[in-house]
Amino acid sequence: MLHLQGVKKQFQVTGKNIPILDIPEWSVGQGEKIAIIGPSGSGKSTLLHLIGGILRPDAGEIVIGEERLSGMKESRRDAFRAEHIGYILQDFHLIPSLTAKQNVEIALNGGSGTAERRDKIDHWFESVGLKDRRNHKPSQLSRGQQQRVAMIRALIHEPALVLADEPTGSLDWETADEIAGLLLELCGSDRHTLLVVTHDLKLAERFPKCVRIGEINEANRRAAELGRMAI
């Protein structure tokens, strides 16, 4: 479902190019649920941004399904992301002036639309336990509730690939546990492939597969040899 070949990414830091990612080859099968762990600064978010088409690699190929991300123009990548990828972030990124429901409608290109679409949105709010909170603004919701809304927004178009960057990072442990369970449940079918970047080892343990970024990223191994990073 996802294949990376020869992917490299470096950033300029104080005038020097620092290699952050160097992934000779990595494949993820359809329907896999994988937690990616590793030390701070080891390139986990950068990896998700590359796979999500937000950043471009300096070299290499990223293939999702049959599509080569690297060969796409920016507008095509944006359209591809909107259709096939769901992104969940630590800080929710809900629009404060809109209600929870309106924040979700945006993911479906705005407007309330047809009765079928309204039923779909209502069904999602019900399935995350927020049926009565649809018309609340983000400021009227707890952080856990805001993350539930952000999850609906990311998942309502049924993306084949779901990328979550520290989805429980700003939540207390009890809420984090609930959100982790919900995420695994909502993405449970084989139609969804799920990659989650996390520092939270308790969250990582809930996943069928857990990968240390150093297992796939040669740049971490070289940094470790230079004593700059644990892997």
Ligand SMILES: Nc1ncnc2c1ncn2[C@@H]1O[C@H](COP(=O)(O)OP(=O)(O)OP(=O)(O)O)[C@@H](O)[C@H]1O
């Ligand atoms: N736009 C950028 N310009 C320069 N350096 C960057 C940029 N984005 C990331 N970096 C650097 O790349 C490295 C990897 O960053 P990244 O955010 O991917 O790490 P991470 O493993 O997700 O870290 P954390 O667990 O702390 O979130 C860090 O050293 C970071 O400072």
